[in-house]
Structures are given as C-alpha cells and as structure tokens.
Amino acid sequence: MPKAKPLSASRLRTRFPPERIPYADSTKIPLSSKARPPQxxxxxxxxxxxxxxxxxxxxxxxxxxxxxxxxxxxxxxxxxxxxMPEPGDLLYVHNFLDPDRPRLLRMPAGGGKALKKELAKALAALRKEIPEALEKDAFINKRETLVRSFQDRREALLREMEKIAASEGFDLDVDDQGGMTLYPLVEGKVVSEQDYDRLDPELRKTLKKRGDAIMSEMGRSLRRIGKEESDFRQDQRTLERAVVKDALERHLRPLRRKHARNKDLAAHLKAIWDDVLDSMDQFLPQDAAAPSASGPLAGLEAAAAEDFFTRYDVNRFVDNCAxxxxxxxxxxxxxxxxxxxxxxxxxxxxxxxxxxxxxxxxxxxxxxxxxxxxxxxxxxxxxxxxxxxxxxxxxxxxxxxxxxxxxxxxxxxxxxxxxxxxxxxxxxxxxxxxxxxxxxxxxxxxxxxKLKAHMQDTVPRDPSSVRHYLHSLARIIDETRLPPFDRTALAAMIDHASHMAEDQQKLSLQLPTAREVMIEAAALARRARRRRVEGGDIAAALANRKFRANLYEEEFLADYDRELIKVSTSGAAVGRANGLSVTMYGDHEFGLPHQIACTVGVGHGGIIDLEREAELGGPIHTKAMMILKSYLLGLFAQDKPLVLTGSLCFEQSYAGIEGDSASGAELAALLSALGGVPIDLSLAFTGAVSQSGEIMAVGGVTPKIEGFFKVCSQRGLTGSQGVVIPRDNVTHLMLCDEVAQAVEQGRFHIHPVTSIEQAMELLTGLPAGRRTRGGAFPEGSLYRRVDERLAELARLAKAFGKD
The missing domain is CATH 3.40.50.300 (P-loop containing nucleotide triphosphate hydrolases)
Structure with missing residues (x-):
C-alpha cells in the first residue's frame, strides 16, 4: 500500500488571483437586472x-x-x-336593498379616487342647492298657492257642514287640530254641557238621535276633507320632488351617463338617485324639518344627520391610482x-x-x-x-x-x-x-x-459562476452605497465564498452573509480615509467578526493550555488517539481535539460504547461503533471466534456525541490497544470508516484542523505535529494563512489517507500488513500483532470457560 504523503501548502486553500478579475474595481462591473445568482x-x-x-x-x-x-x-x-397591466380599483358601497351586505364595485385604476371625488361634489351640491331651491320665492309661491287652494276647499266643506248642522238645530265647533263638536240649540241658544245634563231626558234622547244622524251625514264630508288633505300632501310632495329631481338632473345625471357602461356602478348610481328622492326630508331646510332638540341632544341629531349621508360615500377598498x-x-x-x-x-x-x-x-x-x-x-x-x-x-x-x-x-x-x-x-x-x-x-x-423554487447553497467555482458572483457583489455595492472595491477586495470575497462553502471548487450563495462582511470592510476603509476597499479590509473585517464571536473558543483553548482538558500533542500511548470534533456556539463554528481511549481484556462482552451506555451517544455514532465491530469480524474472525471485552470513550466529554467522523480515530485506538502498539499523539485523526476499512469524507474538516493547530501552536510546534484526514476532504480545505504558513515551513503537516491501513501506518510507524496466501499477516506488521492478540484472547476465554 502506498504511503500517504503530506499535502503541500498550495493545496490547503485556494486563492483567486486578483489579476484575473477583468475590472479595475467594482464601479467598472456593468449592472444588469439579468445578473442574478445562478439559481x-x-x-x-x-x-x-x-x-x-x-x-x-x-x-x-x-x-x-x-x-x-x-x-x-x-x-x-x-x-x-x-x-404587466395595472389592476383596477376595488370599492365598497352601501347596499340600499340590504345595508348589512355592502356591494363591491370594480373600476379602472384611479377610477375610485375620481368617483369618490365626483360623488362627494355632487352630494355637496345637492345638500346646498335643494334647501336653497325650496326657499326661493318661486317655490314658496307655488307651495302657498297649493296651501291656499287646499284651505279654500277645506273652508268650503266646513261651511257646508255648519249649514247642515244649523238646519238641524245644532252648532258645529271646529278646533285648531281639526276636531269637531256638535252643540244643540235650544231656543236659539247653545246648550252647554251642564245645561244639557239638566234637560228633560226625552229631549236629551231626541237631541242625541238627531246629533248622531247629523254626524253620520257629516262623515262623508270629513272623508272628503281627508282626501283633499291627502291630495294636498301629494301635490306638495310632487312639487318638492320636482325640485330635487331637477337638482339630480344637474349633478347626478352626468355621472350616470359617464359610467353607463359599468353596469354595477350604473345600478348603484340609480339606487342613489332613487334613495335621494325617497329621502327628501333629509335635504329639507332646517326650519322645514321637525323641531330640533337643544343641548347635548342637538349634537346627537347633527351627528345622526351626517351619518345618514355616509350611505352615499365610497370606500376606496383597494386604490391602485399610484x-x-x-x-x-x-x-x-x-x-x-x-x-x-x-x-x-x-x-x-x-x-x-x-x-x-x-x-x-x-x-x-x-x-x-x-x-x-x-x-x-x-x-x-x-x-x-x-x-x-x-x-x-x-x-x-x-x-x-x-x-x-x-x-x-x-x-x-x-x-x-x-x-x-x-x-x-x-x-x-x-x-x-x-x-x-x-x-x-x-x-x-x-x-x-404546485411549483417548488428550490434554491441551492453553492455553485461550482468556474469562470461563469465567478462572473455571476462578481455581478452580484457589484449590485450589493451599488444598492448599499458602499465605496468601490478594488481587485484584491473582489478576489478576497470570492475566496471567502469558497470558505463559506467549505470547498475549494465551489462558491457559497449566501449573499446576505457576504453583504455583512462587505459593509464592515467598507466601514474600515472609510475609517482609514481610503476611497476604495482593499483585500486587507476584507481580511480585517473577517478577523473582527471572528474575534467578536470566539470568546468560548478562546476559553476552551485556555483550558487546553492549562491542561485542564487532557489532550497530548506529543509522545505516544497505547490505546489512545486524538480525535477531532466541531462545536457551534451561536453562529461561530470551531474545532476542538478530544482524547479517545480504549481498553481491551478477556471476556465475551464485546466492544462496549461507553457513550451509548451513558446515553450520550446519538444513533449515527452508535452505528459507527457497530461498523468497527464489522470491520474486526471481516478481517480477524475468519479462522477463529472474535472473543474480547473492550470499551471505547471520549475522555472528558460531558455532552452528547453524534456523528461518525470520529470512527476512524476510535478504530485506531482499538487496534492500538489490541496490538499493544503506541499511537503517535502528535497527530490527530478525523474521518469516518466503512466496514471495508475505507476512510470516508467528513464535515467541518477545516475548523477541525485549525482547532488542533491552535492547541499545538500554543504549546509550541515541534515539526512532527499534524492531522490525518480523508483524501476525499482535500478539496474542502480552506485553511487560514497561519496554518498554510506552518505547513510551508514544515512545522505542521496534513496527511490525506484513503484507508485505515494508511492511517495506522502514519499513527504507529508500523506497516499495517495484509494476509498472505497462507492466511497469516506478515511478521512485524500491526495486524499480525492484533491477530495474535485476538487469538490469545480467544484461547484465554476458552480456558477460563472450562475452569
């Protein structure tokens, strides 16, 4: 198996050359509405x-x-x-047929405002002109003519009734309210009620009979008077309606003609027309209305009168005039x-x-x-x-x-x-x-x-995406009114996008976060009285953001420095390995090393995951532990039973543990304990392991490396320290300048591996070994020692079982 070679400093991060940006600064980047993030x-x-x-x-x-x-x-x-075309206005108006169900009218944009103004003007004119017209001499003369004509006819009927009463020996008395009373005449004199009671009963009976007959005959005349009065009221109403209708013709008819094509609005205007005619009393002059109250009641009556005219108003529910x-x-x-x-x-x-x-x-x-x-x-x-x-x-x-x-x-x-x-x-x-x-x-x-607009977090870091990203940065600068960004600042923002994406070959599309960095960098440039933002301003802004958020990280690092948290960065130990984890506090992510310990002894308990037993391990971590057992079974249990009792745990871990990124380090500690071979503690290991021993990619590899580097640098770099990572994670490295410089100087190392065998060779200095055709591992190899130890444990367990 080829030996894993450490990475050169050039592969630890990617840097965009400022000279490759085709613009002198951000002001030269054309702003286009089509230049959007690639989504x-x-x-x-x-x-x-x-x-x-x-x-x-x-x-x-x-x-x-x-x-x-x-x-x-x-x-x-x-x-x-x-x-697109502007939508029309929506109006709510009074429903004259059912006031509890307001009607909805639709008009072209701006029509609602005009209609409300026109209606208000028409109503104001009606309320002003109708009372004035009813008080003009011409109308008053016509009304007085009707009154005189009615009074003349009424007087004629009353005189006729008086004659009839007199011919029968009675006197007819008519009061101001139109009430009539018959008084009998005896010897040409009116008999009062007291005198009437003293008359002879027979005479009273005769007078009453004659009076009833007269009243019955006068009933026809009374009905004629009532009809005359009803006709008078109707004629008076007709006269007033003519005045109101004339005002409506002048002020409301033009509106009805203007909006005749809008059927709903035309119907509403007709309803207003009819309601004004039916509610003429509301437009009468003050002295023509019923006597008004005084004091507080007068104010209530005035408010009620105004409330009445609200029915002619228009509610501009949605106004799209602007x-x-x-x-x-x-x-x-x-x-x-x-x-x-x-x-x-x-x-x-x-x-x-x-x-x-x-x-x-x-x-x-x-x-x-x-x-x-x-x-x-x-x-x-x-x-x-x-x-x-x-x-x-x-x-x-x-x-x-x-x-x-x-x-x-x-x-x-x-x-x-x-x-x-x-x-x-x-x-x-x-x-x-x-x-x-x-x-x-x-x-x-x-x-x-039915449509899902799915936004992606990252895009490939290719020329097209870089061009789109630059246009997005230019729009942010323009909209936020920031000073121009020069080439170095734009290149730094491209590199920061890859850092946020945690991938050298991708750009993060978290533009709001990038905008925050740009605003801070612009503030630093203004404070330094520079007209353009430079790459140093971007670096300073990122450093400031990190400083504001890394208090807990600094406190943890202090605990490592004081050895309150026991993690060795030098020397070697059997059954011990340095694992790496990522911690989040708020929006700040940082890596911390942890010591993983393993012990092995005789028994049938298998490998015990202390995190799971303490209910601190999550399901993914538990699965990773099961994969470790599967790896041992596949590699060492082909010719013997796998009999052992062992335990694995994270030392000084008091919080929950989830994920499989430490499974590689856990397997390394287990193999070290089984083989009795010490692990070099100047190296930390992160990576997930498969059942076949392949080391797979994990998340957060950049902060993990930087976390271990900080602990080592605080104690002094020895030149042998470093981190073992999955080779698949190399493209995800976006390490800080301090780590890259230490690697370039040979004071720190990043070792990419593809299998647990490569990792164990780095950690132990021994070849891992492969089974020969005879089924045994080579002499002096790590796996030979592990295999022999497992065989010994199986024999011991069998011997103790017999005893």
Missing part, C-alpha cells in the same frame, strides 16, 4: 408561475436562510410586474387582519358600530392582480391567517370577516361585504423542512402550491 431551479419555477394561468400554480421558494430567498423573488418579479404595473406586496406581519382584511368598528353612544366605510383591505387584496410574497415562518405564527389564505386561494374569492368576535363574548352586530374575486399569485418563502412538513401534513398545500 436555475428557482428561476425556472418563478418563470413558470408567471406563465401558467392557473390558480393552483403558486410558488414555494425553498432554501436555507441567508440565501437571499426573498430578495431573489422580489428582484425577479419587479421588472416583469412593471410590464400603482405602475402589477403590484408586488410583501407582508412581514401576516395577522388575519393584515393579510385577509378586517371590519373595523367605531364607538357610538357606548355601542360598537360598523358600516361599509370601515371595511379595510389586507395584503391579499392589495396584491390582487399581482403578486403576494410571504414568509412561511411568519405565517406559522398566525394559524388563522394561514387557514384564511388557503380558503381564499381554493375558492378564488376572499371573504372579509370580523376577526374580533370570540365565543367568550357576545358578538356585536356586523356586516358581510361581498366577496372579492382573486387573481393573485402567492410566493411563499421558507426552508426545505417547512416545505416537506406542509407537503405531508396538509393535502391542500400541494394543490395550491
């Missing part, structure tokens, strides 16, 4: 969402945070929405009211009151005819809003409901506005986990969100 799946899904005219093809933008998911969606939609193209609405607080609209209330005399003017639009209505962008994590905090959104999308209509009522309190009287037809495309932004959860838990979701 082919997401962009195709968004494009399809705009192309397919089907209500179920809404889009879910799926990806991890810091990928600029919302920015990408908004940036994609803006130029396309600008070329909208250019299709609207794009991003709602970051999607409560039921903010998203689905609401019915507000006002307090009136201690009671809650509402009408069509208090119906408020939500983001769903403002986005109608365009696009609504929502974050799923915001929606998850408002289940009622999510349910309402799904119902609206499924039915194609949005019903504005009263969100204030609860079962615990008596519901106040409310209204039911006409539903709003929807033509909106919804863009949801969330993680892959949220998408999978919705797909599994809500069968409505896949029917309404």
């Amino acid at each position: 082919p799946r997401a962009l195709q899904a968004l494009e399809m969402g705009l192309t397919v005219d089907d209500p179920g093809f809404n889009v879910f933008v799926a990806g991890e945070a810091n990928l600029g998911r919302t920015y990408l969606a908004m940036d994609f939609l803006r130029p396309r929405a600008a070329k 909208t250019k193209g299709a609207p794009i609405v991003f709602e970051d607080h999607p409560t039921p009211a903010n998203l689905l609209g609401s019915i507000e209330r006002e307090a009136e005399m201690g009671a809650l009151y509402t009408d069509f003017t208090l119906v408020k639009a939500g983001a769903l209505h403002r986005a109608n005819g365009g696009f609504l962008v929502l974050r799923i994590e915001d929606l998850s905090q408002n289940p009622d809003a999510w349910e309402g959104l799904l119902r609206a999308l499924r039915s194609g209509k949005s019903r504005i409901e009263d969100h204030g009522g609860t079962e615990d309190h008596a519901r106040a009287k409310t209204i039911q506005p006409e539903p709003v037809p929807l033509e909106v495309r919804v863009i949801l932004v969330g993680t892959d986990e949220a998408y999978e959860a919705l797909l599994a838990m809500d069968d409505r979701f896949p029917k309404l969100f």
Whole structure:
C-alpha cells in the first residue's frame, strides 16, 4: 500500500488571483437586472408561475436562510410586474336593498379616487342647492298657492257642514287640530254641557238621535276633507320632488351617463338617485324639518344627520391610482387582519358600530392582480391567517370577516361585504423542512402550491459562476452605497465564498452573509480615509467578526493550555488517539481535539460504547461503533471466534456525541490497544470508516484542523505535529494563512489517507500488513500483532470457560 504523503501548502486553500478579475474595481462591473445568482431551479419555477394561468400554480421558494430567498423573488418579479397591466380599483358601497351586505364595485385604476371625488361634489351640491331651491320665492309661491287652494276647499266643506248642522238645530265647533263638536240649540241658544245634563231626558234622547244622524251625514264630508288633505300632501310632495329631481338632473345625471357602461356602478348610481328622492326630508331646510332638540341632544341629531349621508360615500377598498404595473406586496406581519382584511368598528353612544366605510383591505387584496410574497415562518405564527389564505386561494374569492368576535363574548352586530374575486399569485418563502412538513401534513398545500423554487447553497467555482458572483457583489455595492472595491477586495470575497462553502471548487450563495462582511470592510476603509476597499479590509473585517464571536473558543483553548482538558500533542500511548470534533456556539463554528481511549481484556462482552451506555451517544455514532465491530469480524474472525471485552470513550466529554467522523480515530485506538502498539499523539485523526476499512469524507474538516493547530501552536510546534484526514476532504480545505504558513515551513503537516491501513501506518510507524496466501499477516506488521492478540484472547476465554 502506498504511503500517504503530506499535502503541500498550495493545496490547503485556494486563492483567486486578483489579476484575473477583468475590472479595475467594482464601479467598472456593468449592472444588469439579468445578473442574478445562478439559481436555475428557482428561476425556472418563478418563470413558470408567471406563465401558467392557473390558480393552483403558486410558488414555494425553498432554501436555507441567508440565501437571499426573498430578495431573489422580489428582484425577479419587479421588472416583469412593471410590464404587466395595472389592476383596477376595488370599492365598497352601501347596499340600499340590504345595508348589512355592502356591494363591491370594480373600476379602472384611479377610477375610485375620481368617483369618490365626483360623488362627494355632487352630494355637496345637492345638500346646498335643494334647501336653497325650496326657499326661493318661486317655490314658496307655488307651495302657498297649493296651501291656499287646499284651505279654500277645506273652508268650503266646513261651511257646508255648519249649514247642515244649523238646519238641524245644532252648532258645529271646529278646533285648531281639526276636531269637531256638535252643540244643540235650544231656543236659539247653545246648550252647554251642564245645561244639557239638566234637560228633560226625552229631549236629551231626541237631541242625541238627531246629533248622531247629523254626524253620520257629516262623515262623508270629513272623508272628503281627508282626501283633499291627502291630495294636498301629494301635490306638495310632487312639487318638492320636482325640485330635487331637477337638482339630480344637474349633478347626478352626468355621472350616470359617464359610467353607463359599468353596469354595477350604473345600478348603484340609480339606487342613489332613487334613495335621494325617497329621502327628501333629509335635504329639507332646517326650519322645514321637525323641531330640533337643544343641548347635548342637538349634537346627537347633527351627528345622526351626517351619518345618514355616509350611505352615499365610497370606500376606496383597494386604490391602485399610484400603482405602475402589477403590484408586488410583501407582508412581514401576516395577522388575519393584515393579510385577509378586517371590519373595523367605531364607538357610538357606548355601542360598537360598523358600516361599509370601515371595511379595510389586507395584503391579499392589495396584491390582487399581482403578486403576494410571504414568509412561511411568519405565517406559522398566525394559524388563522394561514387557514384564511388557503380558503381564499381554493375558492378564488376572499371573504372579509370580523376577526374580533370570540365565543367568550357576545358578538356585536356586523356586516358581510361581498366577496372579492382573486387573481393573485402567492410566493411563499421558507426552508426545505417547512416545505416537506406542509407537503405531508396538509393535502391542500400541494394543490395550491404546485411549483417548488428550490434554491441551492453553492455553485461550482468556474469562470461563469465567478462572473455571476462578481455581478452580484457589484449590485450589493451599488444598492448599499458602499465605496468601490478594488481587485484584491473582489478576489478576497470570492475566496471567502469558497470558505463559506467549505470547498475549494465551489462558491457559497449566501449573499446576505457576504453583504455583512462587505459593509464592515467598507466601514474600515472609510475609517482609514481610503476611497476604495482593499483585500486587507476584507481580511480585517473577517478577523473582527471572528474575534467578536470566539470568546468560548478562546476559553476552551485556555483550558487546553492549562491542561485542564487532557489532550497530548506529543509522545505516544497505547490505546489512545486524538480525535477531532466541531462545536457551534451561536453562529461561530470551531474545532476542538478530544482524547479517545480504549481498553481491551478477556471476556465475551464485546466492544462496549461507553457513550451509548451513558446515553450520550446519538444513533449515527452508535452505528459507527457497530461498523468497527464489522470491520474486526471481516478481517480477524475468519479462522477463529472474535472473543474480547473492550470499551471505547471520549475522555472528558460531558455532552452528547453524534456523528461518525470520529470512527476512524476510535478504530485506531482499538487496534492500538489490541496490538499493544503506541499511537503517535502528535497527530490527530478525523474521518469516518466503512466496514471495508475505507476512510470516508467528513464535515467541518477545516475548523477541525485549525482547532488542533491552535492547541499545538500554543504549546509550541515541534515539526512532527499534524492531522490525518480523508483524501476525499482535500478539496474542502480552506485553511487560514497561519496554518498554510506552518505547513510551508514544515512545522505542521496534513496527511490525506484513503484507508485505515494508511492511517495506522502514519499513527504507529508500523506497516499495517495484509494476509498472505497462507492466511497469516506478515511478521512485524500491526495486524499480525492484533491477530495474535485476538487469538490469545480467544484461547484465554476458552480456558477460563472450562475452569
């Protein structure tokens, strides 16, 4: 087996040569709306969402945070929405047939504002001109003529009735309220009620009989008077209607002609026309109305009069007069009211009151005819809003409901506005986990969100992607108004993108994180009074960010330095190996070395995973331990039983352990304990092992190496220290300059391996050995010692079993 050679410093990280950037600085990079991060799946899904005219093809933008998911969606939609037609205005108006169900009117964009202004002007003119017309001399003369004519006819009928009464010996008395009383005449004199009671009973009887007969005859005359009065009232009403209708012809008829093609609006204007005629009393002059109250009641009457005229108002529910193209609405607080609209209330005399003017639009209505962008994590905090959104999308209509009522309190009287037809495309932004959860838990979701815009975390580091990345950096600089970035700064940002991707051959698309670094670097350049940002500013900004977050890392390193945490970086020991792990504190990731210990003895207990026994090991770590047993069985249990008792653990580990990246180091400690061969503790080992002994790639290899390097450098580099890593992880190395410099000077080494045999040769200095045709391992090899020890353990276990 070929011996693993340490890596040269040039392979520990990649550096983009600044001279390869074809621009002197960022100001020379052309800004283009088409220069977006390479997200082919997401962009195709968004494009399809705009192309397919089907209500179920809404889009879910799926990806991890810091990928600029919302920015990408908004940036994609803006130029396309600008070329789309503006949606019309939506208006709520009074329903004269059923006031509890306001009607919805649709008008071209800006039409609602004009209509509200025109109606208000017409109503103001009616309220001014109708009372004035009713007080003009011409109208008053006509009304007085009607009054005199009616009074003359009434007086004539009364005189006729008096004559009839007089001919029968009675006097007719008519009071101011039109009441009539008959008084008998005896000897030409009116008999009072007291005198009437003293008359002879027979005479009283005769007078009463005659009076009843007269009253019966006068009933016909009274009915004639009532009819005359009714005709007078009707004629007076007709006269007033003519005045009101004349005013309507001047002020409302032009509106009816203008909007005759809008059938719904034309019907509403006719309803206003009819209602004004039916409600003329509201337009009468003050002295013509009923006597008004004084004091506080006068104010209430005035308010009630104004409330009456509210019915002619227009609620500009959605006003698109200032909208250019299709609207794009991003709602970051999607409560039921903010998203689905609401019915507000006002307090009136201690009671809650509402009408069509208090119906408020939500983001769903403002986005109608365009696009609504929502974050799923915001929606998850408002289940009622999510349910309402799904119902609206499924039915194609949005019903504005009263969100204030609860079962615990008596519901106040409310209204039911006409539903709003929807033509909106919804863009949801969330993680892959949220998408999978919705797909599994809500069968409505896949029917309404058929398009998944899947965003990728990284792209290959090729010329095309670098060009796209530079354009993205230029847009960030322009939008954030940062000073220009020179070639060295742009190259440093490209290298930082590979560092975030943890891969020399890829670029991270976490542009929001890159933007933060650029802002800090620009601040440092301004502080130094430089007009351009340089590569040193990027390095300083990254160092500052690390310093602000690495307090716990420094404290851990201090514990290693004081040997409170026992990890040897020199010497050798049997059954001991240095493993590496990655720790996260907040957003700071760093590596730490751990001592892995193994003991082996006689018995049938097998290999005991102390982490699992203590319930500190996760399922992946437990599986890795089982793979170690499988490796031993496959290699050493072909001609004998595998009988032993051993234990493996992480020394001074008090937290949970998960993952298989330490399985290589654990197998190394086990083989060292079995063979009695010491492991060089100046080397640390990270890598997962397969059942065949292959060393496989692991995550976080860069911080792991840097963590062990820091512990070694604090104690003094000896020139023999280093880290053993899987060869597959070489492309993932993005090590800091300090490590690269130490490797270049031969003071630290990175050893890539492909198998556990290569690793053991580095760690022990012995050849691992392979079975010969005779079935034995070569003399002096590590596996010969392990095989012999296992055979000895099997014999001892058998002997003790017989005893």
